[in-house]
Amino acid sequence: MGDEDTLRHLPLEAVHEEAGARFGAFAGWRMPLTYPAGVMKEHLHTRSKAGLFDISHMQLFAVEGAEAAAFLSRACPLEAGELGEGKSKYTVLLNEQAGIIDDLIVTRLAPQRFMIVANAGNAARDEAHLRAIAADFDVTLSPLERVFLALQGPEAESVLAGLGLDLGALTFMTAMEPREGWFAARSGYTGEDGFEIALPVAEARDFAARILADDRAEWIGLAARDSLRLEAGLCLHGQDIDEKTDPASAAILWAVPKHLREKGEFLGAEALRRILAHGTKEKRVGLKPEGRQPVRAGAVLTDENGAPAGRVTSGGFGPSVGHPVAMGYVMKSHAEPGTRLFAEVRGNRVPLHIHPLPFTPHRYRKG
Structure with missing residues (x-):
């Protein structure tokens, strides 16, 4: 996080302001966290239609x-x-x-x-x-100085085809250069089928507007990007992985x-x-808290007897699965799916279980 006046600004920042984005600091940038629909609807819209993310x-x-x-x-x-x-x-x-x-x-x-x-x-x-x-x-x-946009969800290919950008020949983890200065990859950070497209700054505002003219596509903020990638069991560098892992x-x-x-x-x-x-002494695992109380990053994990068992590195609520989801590191002896541990949350012991990752099935287009 950083002071507002030291943050870097997205080339399309004014577009996000016009769309009613609520901003926050992330990785040294002023980023759109949510739009008026809110994180829950943004998350579910991406899973059902097509979510547009500015990842510049x-x-x-x-x-x-x-x-x-x-x-x-x-x-x-x-x-x-x-x-x-x-x-x-x-x-x-x-x-x-x-x-x-x-x-x-x-x-x-x-x-x-x-x-x-x-x-x-x-x-x-x-x-x-x-x-x-x-x-x-x-x-x-x-x-490279580019605007980088991700269109994610089951309607992503169809939305782009409607603009004359046919990326249907791509399968998951393949890429091409569809135009001069453009880079398009069939990949993403949501567990859904989708694309990441880099393009020159001068062409980006019009391209984004054309995508959003299709009512299947909506801007999605960083908060839903986080809940989507967590359900998909994908690591966030600086939280789930770093130079100490x-x-x-x-x-x-x-x-x-x-x-x-x-x-x-x-x-x-x-x-x-x-x-x-x-x-290794520990392993990254999925964690499913019992009940509705999310367990956030930083929570300490203990076993039935209160002995240290690990730590939570990412956590929140999973709108697609309808329950809290988390990831973290546990001692190898506690890593078996179904193992019951406890997270310390504001003085309370919240029970949770080791859960296989991902929480939602990946829907990549494998070919």
Whole structure:
């Protein structure tokens, strides 16, 4: 969070003000939190129709050069050279201790050209880290100035097709450049089918207005984005993962190909191998509180006897499932689904159970 006068501003801020957005600080930006419909209706609208999110706070980097693939394979536990053109991959930037600096999506657009999508609060740290690695490679790293919009939900493809933007050939985690200066990926942060589209600032206001002219599409704020991603079991960097957590404890080891865990030469590889050899002490899990009382980030978890058992990293109410939802880290001995723990909430012990993730099924278009 930051002081109002030090926050960065979205290029479409005036559009959100006209739409009646209520703003708040997030990752150094002044962001729309909710619109007049409110978080519950915004959340459910995204699940049933199409929600439009302004995610321009996130940073895109173009990576180009003869050694672009080798550079990315050093920076991340990623086989960038094996990634097909138009294919995207979820990956992580690790420090030397295998702590997660950021989670990223890397897309190959051409033999020597890639796109990185990074999180807002980490953009400067990511850029410095990547530039330090890039010094050893024939590669250019360019931060891009774009408006970045996400259209998420079962009607997303149809809404875009109605504007003449046919992205129907894309499947989940694939991408293309539909126009000069544009980048479109079939991906998102809600668990729904949908798209993330980066485009030049000068073209963005008109594009957003054309989307919203379709009554199936509505602006959705950061609050509903958070409840949607939490129901979908997706991590938020800075809360559920950070430089003190590793991919194994965070239950995202699936993002690191098995042979790279064993023989990869990415930054943090040796530390990750040591962690895997010794075993992790804790694990990220889903948590379902009993009753209607949400359990928020920061709550301490205890076992039946009051002994420390873990901590909550994200929590709130899940409008689609009709009950509170949370995620957190628990000791491995407590990680089995169905295990009953307690969260300390304002002096009360709220019972909850370990719950499989996600809370709502993913509905990605797999092809």
